[in-house]
Amino acid sequence: MGVLPVPAEVRAILLDIEGTTTPIAFVQETLFPYIKDNVKEYLRAHWEEEECQRDVGLLRKQAQEDSSLDGAVPIPLESGSGEEELERVIQAVVDNVHWQMSLDRKTTALKQLQGHMWRAAYATGHVKGEIFEDVVPAIRKWREAGMKVYIYSSGSIEAQKLLFGYSTEGDILELFDGHFDTKIGPKVESESYRRIAASIGCATNNILFLTDVPREANAAEEADTHVAVVIRPGNAGLTDDEKSYYSLISSFTELFLPSST
Ligand SMILES: CSCCC(=O)C(=O)COP(=O)(O)O
Numbered sequence: 001m002g003v004l005p006v007p008a009e010v011r012a013i014l015l016d017i018e019g020t021t022t023p024i025a026f027v028q029e030t031l032f033p034y035i036k037d038n039v040k041e042y043l044r045a046h047w048e049e050e051e052c053q054r055d056v057g058l059l060r061k062q063a064q065e066d067s068s069l070d071g072a073v074p075i076p077l078e079s080g081s082g083e084e085e086l087e088r089v090i091q092a093v094v095d096n097v098h099w100q101m102s103l104d105r106k107t108t109a110l111k112q113l114q115g116h117m118w119r120a121a122y123a124t125g126h127v128k129g130e131i132f133e134d135v136v137p138a139i140r141k142w143r144e145a146g147m148k149v150y151i152y153s154s155g156s157i158e159a160q161k162l163l164f165g166y167s168t169e170g171d172i173l174e175l176f177d178g179h180f181d182t183k184i185g186p187k188v189e190s191e192s193y194r195r196i197a198a199s200i201g202c203a204t205n206n207i208l209f210l211t212d213v214p215r216e217a218n219a220a221e222e223a224d225t226h227v228a229v230v231i232r233p234g235n236a237g238l239t240d241d242e243k244s245y246y247s248l249i250s251s252f253t254e255l256f257l258p259s260s261t
């Protein structure tokens, strides 16, 4: 590690969040426990709202697709009225969310609900999005050099905007030209990177993707996107093969743009 030259054809930098811009510990020890601790109360409070019903509908559909998986939790339809019936369905949603989170699943259904739940946590100041200290100065420099900067995370776009809008560095949403989440496709499928390039209006090899997860790097590379794997404190270790195969950086300041002096 040291300096990583950015290929001259790169016009846009695409950033993962957890393990790349943001410590895994913040997600695992602050954001996720907030969901586990508050999901039942949240569902009770918001059950009648359209957004909450949409979230539950998505979770129910996902549960049907997951029905053959070990430990999967089905979500029944409400079959009548009354407190007891409502509690039965809410408990199934809670159990389903806990099950999905125990496997760190990245389903759009789970991520949509999480994004909606974190709204209150950020807005009340209960939580601030943690960002590694090299991130903001590096992005500012890239932008000054004419680079576009995008986010691609399994966290929903709403969750991404909360994290960067209420961050330890203040509201830094202006640093990003756009956001992508699993609605464009899973991060481990190369087609997702082709769709992102089409949406940005460039070729896949005009993009450099930074992530902590080799499977994501591999999918991006298959789509002819440039990649670098980011090593941050608390990230999962890489195998020797991964270490020698991928370009590695431990800070955004290690990227060297052709126009940088
Ligand atoms: C942006 S919200 C919290 C992150 C999250 O829910 C998640 O699954 C992180 O995935 P990433 O793709 O950023 O590693």
Ligand SMILES: [Mg+2]
Binding pocket: 016, 017, 018, 019, 020, 211, 212, 213
């Ligand atoms: Mg990540």
